[in-house]
Amino acid sequence: MITTIIIALRSLAGVAPLFIKDGKADQITTVLNLIATLGERQQAGEADLKALCNQLKEMNGVTPEVRAALWAEIDATHAAIQDAVKDL
Amino acid sequence: MKALRQYSLIPLLLLLAACVNNPLKVAEGDEEKAYAALGIYHIVQLQVLNLVQDQTIPADYRKRIAAAENAALPVIKALDDALLSYLEVKDALAAGTTTDEKVRIAAANLASWTLKAQTSVREISLALKGA
Numbered sequence A: 001m002i003t004t005i006i007i008a009l010r011s012l013a014g015v016a017p018l019f020i021k022d023g024k025a026d027q028i029t030t031v032l033n034l035i036a037t038l039g040e041r042q043q044a045g046e047a048d049l050k051a052l053c054n055q056l057k058e059m060n061g062v063t064p065e066v067r068a069a070l071w072a073e074i075d076a077t078h079a080a081i082q083d084a085v086k087d088l
Numbered sequence B: 001m002k003a004l005r006q007y008s009l010i011p012l013l014l015l016l017a018a019c020v021n022n023p024l025k026v027a028e029g030d031e032e033k034a035y036a037a038l039g040i041y042h043i044v045q046l047q048v049l050n051l052v053q054d055q056t057i058p059a060d061y062r063k064r065i066a067a068a069e070n071a072a073l074p075v076i077k078a079l080d081d082a083l084l085s086y087l088e089v090k091d092a093l094a095a096g097t098t099t100d101e102k103v104r105i106a107a108a109n110l111a112s113w114t115l116k117a118q119t120s121v122r123e124i125s126l127a128l129k130g131a
Helices: A002-011 A016-020 A025-058 A064-085 B002-007 B010-020 B029-052 B059-094 B100-129
Strands: none
Touching (some): B029 B059
16 A cells, blocks of 8 residues: 555655645645555556456457457446436 | 645546556467557546545536546447457358458457447546646
8 A cells, every 4th residue: 555655656756746735634635545546546557457457468369259258348337327327 | 625636636647547557468469459449448447437436526527537438338339349250250251251451350340349449448538637
């Protein structure tokens, strides 16, 4: 977690000062919480990308089963996204 | 507005992750590249889902990224259709019922839709930036 935050801080080095230039404690806390949250999300995305890379390394062509499994996930995620915003 | 600026950092982080682990570079051949594009779309979808379910993010921003995901889906479905066609023609070639030329045409069509899918994923990233 700490490593993630450090990586995120380095990545955001040019952007974070925009949020903390006033130097208020609550703003700094907000930014740190935000970076931690973003770090977790980025880590999740990176893990998924790594898993996909590893899967591709082991693949020898696309089988109907692997394609169908991916589509089940795409369709379910799409439905969940649209459901989350339908009443907004 | 402040929250919007804060969450605009996500594409940057996604981009950094993609530099380290690029499934499209790992994929070999047109069908694996197509599958990689489908997989990347799904990973971006998961990021969008994470955000639209976050009640602390402004509603208009959540609606915008959900709309971008919705707009990209037809392209992703077309890519999948092209992938199915390619797989069918390839099987037909193995069975000796079609020609190399038809496989080349199906492969070119598949590569074209893979590129379009990448563009659609970029458009979702633009929506994430709040552009």
